[in-house]
Amino acid sequence: MSIQEYISSFAMLFYLFILLLYVKSEKNQLLNSFFLMIGSLFVWTSGSFLMRGLANPGYIFWFHISLLGLFLSIISIYNFLMDYVGIKKTIFEMILMGILILLPLVNIEDGWFIKSPVMVNDHGNIIMIYEDISELILIPICLGLLLALSGMIRIGKKYKEDKKFISQSKPIFLGIAFFVLGNLLVVLPIFKSFPIDILFGLVNAIILIYALIRKDVLNFTFIASDANGYFVSVLLSIIIANRYIGRHIIETINTENLQSQLTMLLVIFLSSLIFIQLIWKKIVIPVVKHEAIYFNECLNEFSAKVAYNLNTNSIIHEVIEVFSQLEFIELVSFGKRVTSTNYYEIIESSKFTLNNKTIMINNGTQEFLGANHGLVGIHELMNLILYKSAWEEEKLQLRTLQMDYIAGINYTQFLLFIKVIQGKKFKIRDLEFLNSILSIADVSLRNAVMYEKVYLESRIDELTGIYNRKMFYEKYDEAFISQEISTTGLVLINIDDFKLFNQLYGVQNGDSILKEIAEIIRIETENKGMVFRYSGKEFIILLPSLDVYSSKQIVEQIKSKMNKLGLYSSDFQHRTITASIGISVYPLGASSKNELLQNVEMAVHQVKKNGKNGVMVFDTYEKGITEDLDYSKVYENYSATVCALTAAIDAKDHYTFNHSNNVAEYAVKLAKEIKLNNVVVEIVRQASLLHDIGKISIPENILNKPGALTDSEYEIMKRHVEASIEIIRHLPDLDYLIPAVIGHHERYDGKGYPRKISGENIPLTARILCICDAYDAMKSKRVYKEEISNEKIISIIKKESGRHFDPILVEAFINVLETSVTEFD
């Protein structure tokens, strides 16, 4: 093949390939014009190629086809140019174009302005010589020039209106210049046997394709499909096989090795087919589609991460992660609207510099961003009419932020800001990708926000607007996750005589007072801790990292403000609001979170018993008691009730009465041994006396059964704990005994009953009762068992240390036994 044939055939194949893409490409006016132009170039090139190749039905036929193709190319390039720069064609131009199409048709009959070329054999090379060119050739030339002139004038006018469009259309003008130049150069003798016009026509097409790709009008990612792969593979394999036939088979067609030649041909065809397929799949598709594949993978991965995510912070983090991985993004930040304001706080950023910065975005801008889902260029935003009403502060802050894009998410509750790396620009597919991410994020964030709202609402007390007990437990647990070093204060505020207040002034007034108290506590604890409504008339304050002194100070402030409440009511004067307040601090006054909670409850009880309206810092251990309450009288009033109940036990079951007294004796000793304060010692004593009161409800045949209990009997027997609680619960003001009583059958290893709690989760008082109860049970002679010796009991207790009993208490109890053995005996 000659160079001429190579160029022409390559150009033809190229045009053909581009034309095939039309089937799958998008359709719009500009692309239609483009493909029309490629079609025309194809007709012109193939006509010329086939003319020179003397293909059937003859070179004259192909000359006319080529001529028609050339005229069509001129018109279609003009048409494309006008569409590209956005100028509508005038009727005059349409008429000119129509005439130019008709001219080659008119020329067919008798070569009106150009006769068919004469074929000359120049040393084996076929050359076409145009001998008979009429002066009428000036007609199409003039018409073409007229069209070009009209185009230039109109482009000039457009340039006056909009100077920037020239810079955007530079490649188009360059391509057309190549086309024109090629057609001018072809008349030079030097290009007699070189198809400069075809080559420059091809260059023109390539430049225009580049311009369209750059403008994002043409997207060739769909080229990389499997179907196209097969098509290209087969086509190229045919060409390769054809070359093989040309070189080898034709020469040996009559020889005996034809069969082996044909086999070889088949092998070559199939090998090239497989080889090209492999290249297509492993190289072409990944290269052409690498961005699309990457985007798709990112999108799928992101979607999987956020689809079921109900945590806004985590979703925001994922968005920032995805965006900051993109090479064209320099900075991405997420702002959250500060409730009921037009300010947004930057809550997360790909660079820390922006975090916590606040930016004002006014209602107008918010409305716009809320209605336009997706990224909006900041400059585009600033050109909007609504932005004219933006506040100066907003304008200044947006300018200072130096971001390039902004998007509203979840109706602008969140704003996303993007800064693009200088010099880089978003392509349409980049924007589409980012917007797809944002759409997914929008839905996920909407769900997450809704969930968090419901979650929060379920944790907020309806009346006072502060967190409820449910939230307290969650935050309380959280506070103890990492409290190895720091302190945690807990304050329980119990409003005194609130029932009476409601009765005196009505529930409505009571509710308003509760609201006011909640507000006072909220204000006083702001930025220091969290306040929760613990029960109807109780508020609990969690003060992470706060010591006793600071906690007391806060409490004093609250107390003083609360005492003033209601005094200045416009209608009537309320009685003064007072509260019994308990404070305890971990780990100073309590060794576990449960103990801390029990301590504040205990402290409140003590203040109540001591006449209410007071504050007490409660420490489980003796040395920590800080308030000047008279402990000797604290539980005096209740001793009578306890005595009455023990008498009831005695009447029903004398053994249990004795057993309770014994347990009380041991427990008091043990409590004192471990230096518990007098209050706790007294509680331990009373709890010991009543710990088995529930046995009143157990049938006597089970209670005094000589021999082992059956499973069902044992189950009934176990119920005495709940029965005890039921009795104590209904007695006035004895509920402070419940923790000790309910836990006295729990085991340290969690295998006890009724709650199967373990270790320090079992209240200390209950652990004391447990060991003393077991000791006395083993020591007593019963109908179903003999008395066990002290030594044996001690060894059993030691054996059960850490299993049934608290190891520390075991040690202390053994000390007690050793020092008081005769006394106990």
Add this chain to the structure above:
Amino acid sequence: MNLENILKHKSKSEVWNEYCWFLNIGIEEFMDIQFRLMEEQMNIWLKSGIGKIFLNDKQFVSVNEFREKMPLTRYDDYATLLESKDPRLLPSEPILWIQTTRDGARGTNKYAPYSKGMLETFQKNAIACLLISTSNDKNSFDVKAGDKVLYALAPLPYATGLMPVLFGNEIHLEYLPDVKTAQSMGFRERNKEGFKLALKSNVDFLFGLGSVVYSISQDFTSYLMNSSSKNSSVFSFKPSMLYKMLNAKRKNKKNGTQIYPKDIFDLKGFMIAGTDNKYYKDELEKMWGIRPLELFAGTEPTLIGTETNSRNGLVFFPDACFYEFISIDEREKESNTYGYSPKTVLFNELTEGEIYEIVISVFKGGAFVRYRVGDLYKCLSNPIGKQTLPKMEYIDRVTDVIDIGGFTRITCEGVEEILTLSGIRYEGWIISKELSESGKPFLHLYLELKKDYSTSRIVNREILKTIVSVFLKFIDQDYDNLKKITGVDPLHVSILQIGSFDAYSSKFKRNLRKINPARMDIENLLNILKDRR
């Protein structure tokens, strides 16, 4: 990006939308912008020293609440605060202070602080006016860097002096003469030099007070005929200008044809400011071949309005001030009821054909809120629901102030002071703004002298006019300027028959308003004694 760069990089429609965006909006969008910006202004004004002095730390949740509770203000309310020029009192830091004469006869100044935001808005809106002045249709305009401007307005610190500075931030324009040279020249000298330069190389834009440009243009024939190239080389003229000049002179000599500026100049844009422009516009168009675009600006309100390319009424810039309007009925109620605070309406509540007094609150950190500028506007159209803005027409100053040609503000106190200083002893006087036969405004003082005064000396109209005019010029510099610049003395004096005011009071049981009484009242006064006879 400034206009010069935008013109290079953007299409005409984009440039148009950038600056003349307010022509594309309807009343609803206009009101949205007004309320949003007023909310901003209210917030910063209330927090400022001036706001605290006025309202003592009161806070308002909405613009409407602010309108209800904030009283209307006049310059007197701000005078002492602004004269100190203390930036700590202001809602935002002032970049410059603009001033003008306060109540003509008193000889004191009014000061208005301009913040950065105000100046930026002024600048954008001034460029919009520049574009519209060359435009006949949307998106079509003809402004380019290097255009020549004949600027016949007062320099800084007057508000009109802001324009060249602000234009300069946006686009390079060539001023005739250049701004530096102009600063060292008097007003008349500057205009003269400007015209001289314009004759050599043409002029693209003319910007001035309607009355001044009219006065200059009227004498154009004699100016041109008397101007010769004896001081300048023929080669300093553009050939086309030379040809036009020679041709016009030839025609004038041959046929006595009047030469108009349009015969020589080819203006692209023509902008006028000031009052009384309606009396000059038609003739200015006839003389210059292009209808002037009227702008509305002031020391306190900044640049607030412009005519559109159809030149059939002005629209207000939505981002310059918050506009409220007092109807004539409310003004009447106010003058008849002591302590009555007139109600205001907003743009979307205006009635077509009604006349209103404007009340402004300057946006972007301006000092003036609910401020009575003292101008009357007529609502020409208020197309609710359509994508156009209400069209307004400037009527005049409020009736207790007389403004002639945008130069002077004659008040009751001013005239009293002049008469006292001049030693003229009078029984009564009234002064009104009237129109001459050629439709031009003048001041008309009706004076009833004391009997002994008129009998003890020679008094006639001319003498009285001379005396009053001398004191008027002495006390009111702007009036002097008016005379100097326009070359006309707009004062007429009529001597009333002795006893006229007494007769009027006893017949009509009321005193006449001294400034601008109704035409009917003046007629009654003039004829009162005739009727009696």
